[in-house]
Amino acid sequence: MTVHGRVTLGVLVDSLGPDVVQVLSMPRGREILIGAPVIYDPEEPMKGLDGAVLLATGRPSAQMIARAGEAGVAVVVVKPGSCDATTLAEAAHAAGTALLAAASDLSWGQLYTLIDALLAVVAPATEQVGGASRAPDLFALANQVAVRVGGAVAIEDLAMRVLAYSTVEDQKIDELRREGILGRRVPEHPTNTGEYSAVLRADGAVWSYEPVEFYPRLAIAVRAHGEALGTIWAVQSETPLAADAADILADAALAAAPHLAKISLAADEARRRRDECLGRLLRGMGPARGLAASFGLLQDEPLTVVTIGPHTGPSDAFAATHAGDLLRTAYASYRMRAAAGAVDGHAYAIVAADSALPLLRKITGDTLDRVADRIGGRWRAGVSRTAPSLAALPAAARQADEALRALCGPFATTQVGGHAELAAALFLMEVDSSVRDTPAKYGEPLNLIADHDQRQGTHYLRTLRVWMAAHYDVPKAAETLSLHPNTLRYRLRRIGELIDLDDYDTRLVLGLQLRLRDIAANDRPDDRPAP
Structure with a gap:
């Protein structure tokens, strides 16, 4: 430093x-x-x-x-x-x-x-530049505009990140603006898309009165050569803004354009190069030692790969980029060395830490909450096993991908999960994939019980689910089913006339069939909590 x-x-x-x-x-x-x-x-x-x-x-x-x-x-x-x-x-x-x-x-x-x-x-x-001082920086510009219009000002990029804001004494801001300043991004709100679209479509400054529970704001788009680069917002609290506030914002947009263009170009280029280096490390391509050194990582230290993605649906490029930025900032704030960014539409981080480190899991989980707050949706993070050196990073990347796939599937319910503890979920996913289109998935012994339930109006499938979930403990299962233990024993004997419940393999296959059937039907058994 x-x-x-x-x-x-x-x-x-x-x-x-x-x-x-x-x-x-x-x-x-x-x-x-x-x-x-x-x-x-x-x-x-x-x-x-x-x-x-x-x-x-x-x-x-x-x-x-x-x-x-x-x-x-x-x-x-x-x-x-x-x-x-x-x-x-x-x-x-x-x-x-x-x-x-x-x-x-x-x-x-x-x-x-x-x-x-x-x-x-x-x-x-x-x-x-050219012997003369540069134009004011964005923070100075925000303060100048705030004084002239008579209200607090914020300058944002197209990703709704707060680049600069005014600090003029006695100018009031509401909770929406305060959260935006502290989080460096406009808080998620259902009205965001509509109001930002209106600002970017307009030729000049426009008023925004949404969300209605906060102060009205006058906003204008910042453009260079017709291309939108960001926005400037002025808050009107109890005192009206200046009569010429719209003209002042128009001048401010012209002054801010070179700054936003420079920030956008520099950030895009730096991010592109960083993401390219990160991708080469994860794939095992190129001079690993030199690539790692550019991120402050060492060749023979323990490393962990983390990847995050939405619980449902594909991750778009913007979401992956923003998630990668949040991961990098979060790890850096705890002085945890990491390379983070977006690769192939997904957010990744290579962290100089053991995969079992509680702090790594906590930081990652907190970052998922921040991503959800800013982008919306539910997010998950897959964590690889600890890689002993740079050479093991490609395998660790595959493990992180597999862990994320398991977390986004039907067999896991946690936000952050490691490859090791998700082994059972990954196995079930492989089994489900293998038998998905074969008769074995719903064949014997499961279909014998299902057919009997359908013909006779019995509830043997649910009985077996609860009994197996109770680890074959009759009194415990009977309590869940609101039955007397002897009644449950009699029911199990009747089921035993259809299939051999004393056979270990029959129980194993039946339990697996029940699990896959419940997942396929999106009908979780009563004894299992929903995610």
């Missing part, structure tokens, strides 16, 4: 705004350049943190602040209530390190995402 960052400390503080961070100490002023954010684990050594924005979890001490200063950390961020702010501010001043206090209701992951996104969209602090 290098101190030669793109953003000054002053830009960071102003862009995040007083609702997100408060300055406790700034001994070297506002003009120092900052590097990338890091969620700091107190048990790890302070190495490679030159210029970092250190997000100090737990209860930071004055000694920790002093060590951060020695390591060249530019900014330390703490949470109020976790420490004595005065003592830490004095230590920060002595160490020459800035100290900020983050909002208590903001998670470290959210703050990491906000700072990471800021570094991506704000122009270099000292860059000049």
Whole structure:
């Protein structure tokens, strides 16, 4: 990490705004350049943190602040209530390190995402073009427009990601805008498609009054050479916007277009190259060591492949790309080295961790919830077995694919699953595929019982399901069936006149046939919970 960052400390503080961070100490002023954010684990050594924005979890001490200063950390961020702010501010001043206090209701992951996104969209602090300063960056532009129109402003790309937002004091925002800022993306809502389509179709600024429970917003599309690049939104709270707000937004759209075009082109190209390298690693093509090094992965360390996809239906390119971005940000926020992106329409990640690591499963599960919130639908994540080295990645990728296939099938109900624990589900899927179009699937012994039920009006199939699910425990099964145990024993003897229930193979085949029959009929037995 290098101190030669793109953003000054002053830009960071102003862009995040007083609702997100408060300055406790700034001994070297506002003009120092900052590097990338890091969620700091107190048990790890302070190495490679030159210029970092250190997000100090737990209860930071004055000694920790002093060590951060020695390591060249530019900014330390703490949470109020976790420490004595005065003592830490004095230590920060002595160490020459800035100290900020983050909002208590903001998670470290959210703050990491906000700072990471800021570094991506704000122009270099000292860059000049043709001897003249560049046009204002997107955050500065948002603030300028907010002052002129008299309402909070947000600038978004076509994926509804919040690229920049205003932080003008006393300008009110509603919960919709607050969630968008914290999550860096407009929250999912049934009206999103309609209102964004209306904005992108219009030649100028248009009003949006949906969702009705939030403030009205005036919005305009940002275009370059007729191609839509994003949108600008101004919130009207209790005070009406300026009379010429539509004209101001039109000017702002012209000013924002070069920035959004640059971001779009840079992001698309960087993402394309990253995804291409990721795909070559997963397929075992090309110089594996060099490809892995570009992601910060080592040749002979344990690696795990994770892939995520929708529970039902195919994954489209946009969804896969967005899911890959969320995976990469989530792992990075916990300092977990990973290569993540979209390959062949699916989101993948190669993580430098053991597949059984609980934190890996938790981060992945939390990411699925975020994907569902932003894109909709139910999502699943397949996890490979641990690959001992880069050479085993193609096999691990196949395992992750198989695990995801099992999770999206009828034999598994969890959100995140590993290849090892899904072995039974994968076996059942193979059996189902093998016998799907053969008479054996519904042949003897199953059809003997089914025919008897149909002819005589008995309920032998359900009886057998419950009895087998109870591991052949008659009293337990009888309780589920609301029968006396002796009544169930008599019923089983009658069934035994049709098939040999004492034969192990008969029980095994019958249980398998019942399971496949229930899945095919989409009729789960009463004793099994629905997913």
